[in-house]
Amino acid sequence: MRADLSPVTGKHPAHVFRPLSDLLSGWEANGIDTTIFRAGVDIAGHRYAGYGLARMLPLERVLVGCASSRAGAFGGFHHPDQGYRHLQMVAVITLYGLMGRRIPEPPAPLVLLDLLRAYAHDCLHYGSRRRYVEVAGVPVRTQYGINYRRTSGQAYSAADKRGSHHTRNIGIVMEGACDKEARFITRQAAEHFAVTEPSDGLGALAFRDVTGTLTEADTGRMVDVPQCEEQTRYAAALLGYEKGVNRRYAHFLEEFAPGEEYECHTRLLAAIISGDVMKLGAWLDERHGPGTFPGLFRTPGYFEPCLTA
Structure with missing residues (x-):
């Protein structure tokens, strides 16, 4: 394979x-x-x-x-x-x-x-930590970072409602955490080498995207590139990802770690790599009460007997 x-x-x-x-x-x-x-x-x-x-x-x-x-x-x-x-x-x-x-x-x-x-x-x-089990001779992933899935396919958390500005989906939180970190690194490289924003519309948008500097005005506009339909679709995908992943993750940090967004972000990444949610869960519990992590993300009916195995 x-x-x-x-x-x-x-x-x-x-x-x-x-x-x-x-x-x-x-x-x-x-x-x-x-x-x-x-x-x-x-x-x-x-x-x-x-x-x-x-x-x-x-x-x-x-x-x-x-x-x-x-x-x-x-x-x-x-x-x-x-x-x-x-x-x-x-x-x-x-x-x-x-x-x-x-x-x-x-x-x-x-x-x-x-x-x-x-x-x-x-x-x-x-x-990211992964765990697999064999089902009918096929490897099935049951853990990815701090996200879980039953062999039946049941996910730990439900998908966010269409158009939602916040998230209660641990997959979106993990994706947002990974991309926030990747864009921070890219922004540091761009600043160190004094890379300037391109002058063309799509290039400027892409530069702000890779460096994590997109504005509210950017996400609210439509980009049409008449000479290339694929470029128009690319711009739409870029803006959709920003609104569906990065903005939702930013809202999550503001909502549950106001003033401590960076601390929460780094704890999330450490948990994603180790696959151990205990320290992150305890940190959230100190601020929002017992059982914050499953209370935020676990969909009704899902039961995971051991999150740290």
């Missing part, structure tokens, strides 16, 4: 995929500067070690869509059908921008920043 990666790239038959390790070495052999990305990975490694992550996602386990034969193909963090695949232990991502290009091509700073955000994000998914 982990040797044959064709199932995870098969949804993108027009795209050319290369391991991130090969892509970077190819760029560097051609004199292309990848310092922004490399420096960001160093920042991520130091921060993640503090949360208990002993090893970063190997670069050779990251498949990067870096070219495409499909007219108008547009890549980036919000490209459909990509992300970390836990059973195969591989991340599938695409380079930001139009993909009809030769390899290698010097990437713009925004391309490297988007690549850094995706890699930093997927490293946290890679490092």
Whole structure:
């Protein structure tokens, strides 16, 4: 399963995929500067070690869509059908921008920043505690970070209502925590190398997205790119993710850790890596009373006898 990666790239038959390790070495052999990305990975490694992550996602386990034969193909963090695949232990991502290009091509700073955000994000998914059981010869994941699922498919927490501004779904909280951290790292790299915001509308929006600086005005507008339908869809996916994940996570922190948002965020990440909710649960109980964690997230009818096993 982990040797044959064709199932995870098969949804993108027009795209050319290369391991991130090969892509970077190819760029560097051609004199292309990848310092922004490399420096960001160093920042991520130091921060993640503090949360208990002993090893970063190997670069050779990251498949990067870096070219495409499909007219108008547009890549980036919000490209459909990509992300970390836990059973195969591989991340599938695409380079930001139009993909009809030769390899290698010097990437713009925004391309490297988007690549850094995706890699930093997927490293946290890679490092999240997972537990599997075998059902009829098939591995079934019953724990991911601090989220749980029965072998029957019953999830620990219910999906949020459509259009909700807050969240009571632990999957959204975990996703938001991972992306908040990845965007913080990307913003640090952008500031250190004095990367400026692109002048084009979608580029400016993407820059604010990868650095976590989108405004309320950004999330309320529609972006139409007449010359490329895929770019319009990309912008819509970007704004949908911001409202559906990142804003909901921000509201969660404001709601349950006012004035202590960063402390709660770091405790969440440590719990996601270890898979142990006890310390986080005790911290929440001190502020909101006994049983806060299951009271917030556990859907009625779900029973988990041991959250720390």
